[in-house]
Amino acid sequence: MTPLDEAQARIARDISPLAPIEVPLSEARGLVLAQDVTSSEAIPPFANTAMDGFAVRAADTAGASSSNPVTVPVVATVAAGAVAPRALEAGEAMRIMTGAPIPDGADAVIMVELTEAVDDNVKLLAEVEVGNHIRPAGDDLDAGTVIFGPGEVLSPAHLGVCASVGYETVLVHARPRVGVFSTGDELMVGPAPLGPGQIRDSNRPSIVALVEEAGCVAVNLGLLRDDEAEIEAALRSAVGPDATNPVDALITSGGVSMGDFDFVKRVLSRLGDMNWMQVAIKPAKPLAFGMLMGTPIFGLPGNPVSSMVSFELFARPSLLTMMGRSSTSRPVAFALADEPMRRPADGKTHFARVIASPEPDGTWRIRSAGGQGSHQLTAMARANALAVLPDGTGVDAGGRVQIMLLDQ
Ligand code: AMP
Numbered sequence: 182m183t184p185l186d187e188a189q190a191r192i193a194r195d196i197s198p199l200a201p202i203e204v205p206l207s208e209a210r211g212l213v214l215a216q217d218v219t220s221s222e223a224i225p226p227f228a229n230t231a232m233d234g235f236a237v238r239a240a241d242t243a244g245a246s247s248s249n250p251v252t253v254p255v256v257a258t259v260a261a262g263a264v265a266p267r268a269l270e271a272g273e274a275m276r277i278m279t280g281a282p283i284p285d286g287a288d289a290v291i292m293v294e295l296t297e298a299v300d301d302n303v304k305l306l307a308e309v310e311v312g313n314h315i316r317p318a319g320d321d322l323d324a325g326t327v328i329f330g331p332g333e334v335l336s337p338a339h340l341g342v343c344a345s346v347g348y349e350t351v352l353v354h355a356r357p358r359v360g361v362f363s364t365g366d367e368l369m370v371g372p373a374p375l376g377p378g379q380i381r382d383s384n385r386p387s388i389v390a391l392v393e394e395a396g397c398v399a400v401n402l403g404l405l406r407d408d409e410a411e412i413e414a415a416l417r418s419a420v421g422p423d424a425t426n427p428v429d430a431l432i433t434s435g436g437v438s439m440g441d442f443d444f445v446k447r448v449l450s451r452l453g454d455m456n457w458m459q460v461a462i463k464p465a466k467p468l469a470f471g472m473l474m475g476t477p478i479f480g481l482p483g484n485p486v487s488s489m490v491s492f493e494l495f496a497r498p499s500l501l502t503m504m505g506r507s508s509t510s511r512p513v514a515f516a517l518a519d520e521p522m523r524r525p526a527d528g529k530t531h532f533a534r535v536i537a538s539p540e541p542d543g544t545w546r547i548r549s550a551g552g553q554g555s556h557q558l559t560a561m562a563r564a565n566a567l568a569v570l571p572d573g574t575g576v577d578a579g580g581r582v583q584i585m586l587l588d589q
């Protein structure tokens with residue numbers, strides 16, 4: 182058996198980020214920058230008011246209070262997006278709205294709550310200091326600042342910053358297009374009740390959704406019979422010189438273990454440069470990984486839980502690397518087991534499907550999410566974490582267990 186970290190390292194050797202492309206900001210969320218983002222202007226570009234109120238000279242408010250107001254004439258109104266018609270003189274006020282430029286001659290803003298308008302005058306009810314409620318030009322960014330660089334994952338706030346400095350498009354690593362197909366004669370069911378020996382294809386919907394959740398584009402290549410010619414035709418439609426619907430990576434499920442009808446294995450052995458691994462984990466021991474006409478292909482095991490766990494451990498980190506991410510693992514934490522988590526010693530690391538709940542103090546607690554068979558997908562659906570149980574006999578109630586959080 183291949184140790185897990187060795188299998189992961191074997192795969193990582195063949196995976197690299199996709200070439201950068203230019204995309205509009207509206208399509209860039211979650212993608213990884215491949216350029217510097219620079220502010221050509223200061224942000225904010227001009228001094229402006231943080232409050233609705235009155236622009237004044239601070240010196241004019243000396244000694245002002247609600248019992249001893251200072252009354253000055255209001256000589257103009259400045260809205261956001263406008264500029265004052267003239268400079269403010271000593272002994273004057275201008276009504277000003279949040280975001281409007283500070284008029285020349287003013288050095289403070291007194292908020293509207295500390296004033297009382299009377300006809301064309303305003304009573305100032307408090308003393309303010311020079312600079313009060315003024316956001317100076319360049320308070321956020323100086324002109325010429327390199328704000329973000331290659332490798333930065335574009336969050337909603339990043340996109341806002343890019344827009345504020347005038348970017349409409351950015352250079353990012355492309356979202357991989359990932360072909361997904363299922364194989365197995367037992368899956369060829371009609372709309373009617375299941376025939377003898379038949380089950381429905383659950384892997385494709387799960388894997389397609391995992392691919393999309395990772396931020397990639399899933400290309401659904403359908404359900405294939407256990408038939409060499411059909412499998413080869415599907416592969417050639419997705420990769421290589423004759424591809425009609427080319428993808429950047431391929432994920433199959435089923436047909437890669439030791440059975441007599443594991444045709445995916447036969448086709449890939451012939452067409453691809455493959456590694457057939459028995460990884461020292463449970464579930465998801467069989468794994469095929471290789472390059473098929475220059476494109477990485479993951480042959481995940483057929484059992485539904487195995488295919489999802491295998492995706493988590495091998496395919497997802499690779500897809501994130503292709504997107505240019507440097508951090509490719511799910512968040513890990515330590516949790517306390519609410520019940521014994523037993524397992525036999527078998528030379529494998531076990532990944533138990535668990536429900537993890539945070540206590541108010543941040544401690545995680547875990548309990549089994551249900552049946553732990555590799556065909557028991559309901560427990561995977563209920564789980565929000567995988568508990569990593571190293572080789573051995575497991576832990577007692579209250580024991581400490583490392584968990585991989587699946588929903589963050
Ligand atoms: P295989 O790796 O093809 O031998 O499949 C292992 C087990 O997973 C068998 O019980 C298959 O019926 C089941 N299986 C394979 N593919 C799927 C699928 N797409 N959806 C649900 N079960 C599957």
Ligand code: MG
Pocket residue numbers: 364365366435436442483
């Ligand atoms: Mg099969």
